[in-house]
Amino acid sequence: MTLIDGKALADKMAVALKDKVADLVAKGVTPGLVVVLVGENPASQVYVRNKERRALAAGFKSEIIRLSDDISEQDLLALIDKLNHDEKWHGILVQLPLPDHISEEKVLLAIDPDKDVDGFHPTNMGLLWSGSPVMVPSTPAGIMVMLEEYGVDLTGKTAVVIGRSNIVGKPMAQMLLDKNATVTIAHSRTKNLAALAKTADVLVVAIGRGNFVTADFVKPGAVVIDVGMNRDENGKLIGDVKFDEVEPIASLITPVPGGVGPMTITMLMEQTYETANRSLDK
Numbered sequence: 001m002t003l004i005d006g007k008a009l010a011d012k013m014a015v016a017l018k019d020k021v022a023d024l025v026a027k028g029v030t031p032g033l034v035v036v037l038v039g040e041n042p043a044s045q046v047y048v049r050n051k052e053r054r055a056l057a058a059g060f061k062s063e064i065i066r067l068s069d070d071i072s073e074q075d076l077l078a079l080i081d082k083l084n085h086d087e088k089w090h091g092i093l094v095q096l097p098l099p100d101h102i103s104e105e106k107v108l109l110a111i112d113p114d115k116d117v118d119g120f121h122p123t124n125m126g127l128l129w130s131g132s133p134v135m136v137p138s139t140p141a142g143i144m145v146m147l148e149e150y151g152v153d154l155t156g157k158t159a160v161v162i163g164r165s166n167i168v169g170k171p172m173a174q175m176l177l178d179k180n181a182t183v184t185i186a187h188s189r190t191k192n193l194a195a196l197a198k199t200a201d202v203l204v205v206a207i208g209r210g211n212f213v214t215a216d217f218v219k220p221g222a223v224v225i226d227v228g229m230n231r232d233e234n235g236k237l238i239g240d241v242k243f244d245e246v247e248p249i250a251s252l253i254t255p256v257p258g259g260v261g262p263m264t265i266t267m268l269m270e271q272t273y274e275t276a277n278r279s280l281d282k
């Protein structure tokens with residue numbers, strides 16, 4: 001078994017990004033990333049702080065806009081409209097989840113697709129599914145970079161994605177398909193899930209249940225990607241895959257933490273850079 005070290009790859013890409021950003025700044029464009037956080041979800045606070053820190057380290061302009069969790073949907077939409085028209089921001093993202101009284105769908109739809117560095121706008125989702133991706137969700141994009149880095153050739157391979165979210169499962173399936181894998185999207189209601197998962201050469205797990213995937217889900221030699229982030233009874237961060245059991249069977253596996261997570265923020269930075277770079281052609 002070989003560990004896929006997302007943290008090391010993220011660190012390596014961060015060094016290269018700094019140089020690319022310096023070149024762009026020399027041409028008169030400083031990438032700008034604005035992050036909107038509504039409420040005080042403790043995990044979200046950590047993620048937005050990490051995004052700002054990584055953006056500043058790369059040489060971007062960056063700002064977190066913190067809003068109280070009783071902000072109205074209308075006020076949030078008005079803020080997004082203002083950010084859409086502010087030229088210093090190439091990338092706008094609204095940290096999810098949002099409080100219940102705000103429609104995630106409306107908010108994501110309000111972000112200018114050209115600034116939607118999360119790739120969640122229906123226009124960007126549609127472009128991805130029709131084979132002309134521009135802005136793509138960073139978690140599956142990071143997984144594709146990890147697979148490439150570790151030499152996983154997807155052509156003709158059987159891939160099973162467990163999880164059907166708009167953020168991970170669905171875009172993941174399309175990205176694997178684009179690299180000529182044969183893809184099945186499975187989920188919590190799939191019958192005989194373990195047997196299906198066991199057909200996979202590449203198994204991506206994003207179901208949001210700690211230690212859900214056990215050894216009987218995994219074909220010997222499979223590549224196993226764990227997108228899960230759950231807390232166990234002691235508050236320890238665990239993935240969706242029972243690592244100790246699956247690790248001896250897999251040929252490659254991502255750890256939690258230190259696998260998919262760090263690459264998510266890396267791809268957000270890359271995408272913000274790309275967006276700023278495209279502004280040169282406008």
Ligand SMILES: Nc1nc2c(c(=O)[nH]1)N[C@@H](CN(C=O)c1ccc(C(=O)N[C@@H](CCC(=O)O)C(=O)O)cc1)CN2
Nearest residue numbers: 047093094095096097118257258259260261262264265
């Ligand atoms: N607007 C968005 N909201 C959310 C996204 C997103 O991509 N855009 N994804 C997740 C949260 N997320 C980024 O926002 C994210 C989660 C986790 C990590 C990460 O690096 N995890 C570490 C462990 C961190 C810890 O100890 O808690 C790891 O896996 O090593 C990065 C980004 C939902 N919301």
Ligand SMILES: [Mg+2]
Nearest residue numbers: 118137138139
């Ligand atoms: Mg993302």
